[in-house]
Amino acid sequence: MTATQSRRSFLKSSAIVLGVTASGLVHATEKKKFDETYDVIVVGSGVSGTIAAIAAAEKGSKVLLIEKMSRLGGTSRISGLNFACVGSPLQKKKGVQDSPEKLASDMYKVSGNMGDYQKALVMAQNTARAEKFMTDRGVEWDGRLLKLGGHSEPRVLVSKGDGAGLLNALWKHMKGLKNLEVRTHTKADEVILDDKGRAIGLVVKENYYFDTPERDDLHNKTGEVKTIYARQGIIFATGGYARDKAFRSSEVPFLAGVATTTNPGATAGSLKTLVKAGAQPMHLSLFRFAYPLPTEDMIWGVIIDPATGKRFMSEGSTRNALAQTVLLQRMQNGDQKPFILYDEKSLAKFHNLNRVQRSLNGLNGIDGTLVKYKTVEEAAKAFGADPVLVKKTVDEYNKQIASGKDEEFGKPLERSGRKVEPLDTSNGVYAMPVNPRLNYTPGGIRTDLKARAISLETGEPISGLYVVGEASGGLHGQERMTGCSMPECAVFGMIAGETVAEEPRR
Numbered sequence: 001m002t003a004t005q006s007r008r009s010f011l012k013s014s015a016i017v018l019g020v021t022a023s024g025l026v027h028a029t030e031k032k033k034f035d036e037t038y039d040v041i042v043v044g045s046g047v048s049g050t051i052a053a054i055a056a057a058e059k060g061s062k063v064l065l066i067e068k069m070s071r072l073g074g075t076s077r078i079s080g081l082n083f084a085c086v087g088s089p090l091q092k093k094k095g096v097q098d099s100p101e102k103l104a105s106d107m108y109k110v111s112g113n114m115g116d117y118q119k120a121l122v123m124a125q126n127t128a129r130a131e132k133f134m135t136d137r138g139v140e141w142d143g144r145l146l147k148l149g150g151h152s153e154p155r156v157l158v159s160k161g162d163g164a165g166l167l168n169a170l171w172k173h174m175k176g177l178k179n180l181e182v183r184t185h186t187k188a189d190e191v192i193l194d195d196k197g198r199a200i201g202l203v204v205k206e207n208y209y210f211d212t213p214e215r216d217d218l219h220n221k222t223g224e225v226k227t228i229y230a231r232q233g234i235i236f237a238t239g240g241y242a243r244d245k246a247f248r249s250s251e252v253p254f255l256a257g258v259a260t261t262t263n264p265g266a267t268a269g270s271l272k273t274l275v276k277a278g279a280q281p282m283h284l285s286l287f288r289f290a291y292p293l294p295t296e297d298m299i300w301g302v303i304i305d306p307a308t309g310k311r312f313m314s315e316g317s318t319r320n321a322l323a324q325t326v327l328l329q330r331m332q333n334g335d336q337k338p339f340i341l342y343d344e345k346s347l348a349k350f351h352n353l354n355r356v357q358r359s360l361n362g363l364n365g366i367d368g369t370l371v372k373y374k375t376v377e378e379a380a381k382a383f384g385a386d387p388v389l390v391k392k393t394v395d396e397y398n399k400q401i402a403s404g405k406d407e408e409f410g411k412p413l414e415r416s417g418r419k420v421e422p423l424d425t426s427n428g429v430y431a432m433p434v435n436p437r438l439n440y441t442p443g444g445i446r447t448d449l450k451a452r453a454i455s456l457e458t459g460e461p462i463s464g465l466y467v468v469g470e471a472s473g474g475l476h477g478q479e480r481m482t483g484c485s486m487p488e489c490a491v492f493g494m495i496a497g498e499t500v501a502e503e504p505r506r
């Protein structure tokens with residue numbers, strides 16, 4: 001029997017044992033045929049799932065939060081979770097004149113006309129409420145109010161201890177909620193629908209041990225199969241699929257070999273489960289790159305191909321354009337990583353000096369270390385480039401910048417009120433590789449403004465099924481603005497939790 005046949009026969013038999021009536025209702029006694037019953041099941045323990053579970057539990061629902069990995073937190077735990085928020089106490093204190101419309105417009109401007117303005121507006125309108133939700137439950141902010149790339153106002157908050165600090169505070173709070181149970185090593189494999197198409201439960205594997213991103217969804221048979229009934233609804237908060245090389249490269253072949261810093265469990269398995277349940281996937285061919293240092297601070301330096309010793313692009317390009325040009329260059333130069341050179345003055349222009357310091361101290365992960373060299377030539381040699389050619393490139397670059405125009409690549413010579421200046425190498429240079437990483441997948445399941453999954457067939461919400469956070473698609477379009485996944489996760493996690501808890505118990 002094939003996997004599909006066995007799934008069909010399982011669903012058929014569960015419909016029989018559950019005694020789904022002609023009207024689609026499930027009798028209370030027949031519900032006992034499921035192994036367990038909860039009001040709400042939340043799948044995934046990143047920031048969106050954690051907030052959804054808390055919101056539903058605090059409204060009185062009996063909640064089960066399941067996580068396939070051995071530890072909680074997904075990508076959220078290793079993320080900065082910088083949080084774009086309109087109307088935060090910090091913005092008020094500093095007298096920043098911001099509005100939800102401004103944030104939604106900023107997001108739309110970079111989306112290549114593919115973002116969802118209406119949804120971005122709902123998100124922005126609820127960011128202050130989400131900030132209060134988290135603060136009231138123990139999250140602390142470090143006092144910074146950042147104006148990051150693409151944002152027209154200073155609005156980005158940073159939690160103490162980054163993503164891990166934020167989640168630790170919420171998990172501490174969660175422990176006090178007696179009607180919220182958490183299970184790791186538990187993977188959702190199927191959504192069970194009744195004959196009206198309502199999502200009524202899950203097939204899960206318990207005592208399941210994650211294998212590798214390559215082998216897990218298709219080959220991992222660990223764990224015991226169980227069925228769990230959800231009286232009010234199911235929320236998928238299962239994150240993105242940046243680790244799934246086979247899936248991401250089936251959409252965009254050049255993504256096959258790129259690095260990612262996401263959670264190893266960020267595979268496309270849950271997306272496929274939701275599509276099987278009838279949900280509409282969207283924007284699966286889009287991608288988002290990041291670098292160990294902020295993209296917007298590349299502009300202060302000079303990026304050089306070690307194979308030619310020359311520049312090959314404007315360092316002021318957008319994050320995805322930058323990544324694509326770098327990756328194309330690598331395809332043509334025998335896969336040698338380009339490197340970026342800075343002087344002391346340009347490092348001081350970075351908007352986040354902590355990250356610079358971490359890079360200087362070697363604490364910014366693979367390819368994230370900034371090394372100081374006495375001369376340009378010395379740096380060139382360290383990256384396998386011809387020192388004479390690189391020195392010539394830097395001198396030529398300096399001449400052009402001093403003349404007020406980047407003749408070669410048209411780099412803008414100002415950003416956020418700060419000027420791009422020639423590199424002063426008299427005190428040495430700082431260098432690091434430029435290695436773009438796929439750190440976010442904008443594609444996912446289409447949802448409405450209440451985070452309900454939309455049916456591919458009918459265009460209407462699938463009753464009882466919600467999708468939040470990176471697992472949903474369509475909000476950001478071609479370029480997700482920095483600091484804007486976190487508000488999406490927090491706001492729609494909160495809305496889904498509140499909404500599902502209002503549903504009648506069936």
Ligand SMILES: Cc1cc2nc3c(=O)[nH]c(=O)nc-3n(C[C@H](O)[C@H](O)[C@H](O)COP(=O)(O)OP(=O)(O)OC[C@H]3O[C@@H](n4cnc5c(N)ncnc54)[C@H](O)[C@@H]3O)c2cc1C
Nearest residue numbers: 044046048068074075076079080082188239469470485486
């Ligand atoms: C290095 C890095 C830095 C970042 N910095 C920022 C930032 O500063 N600001 C910002 O806005 N965004 C940032 N992002 C993006 C942001 O962190 C993520 O988009 C966000 O954390 C996703 O949260 P989530 O709750 O949707 O998913 P996740 O946090 O990935 O959680 C999903 C969870 O679901 C689990 N899961 C998946 N499938 C199943 C299944 N079938 N059964 C059970 N469990 C399952 C996974 O194991 C995982 O634990 C960053 C990303 C990276 C990689």
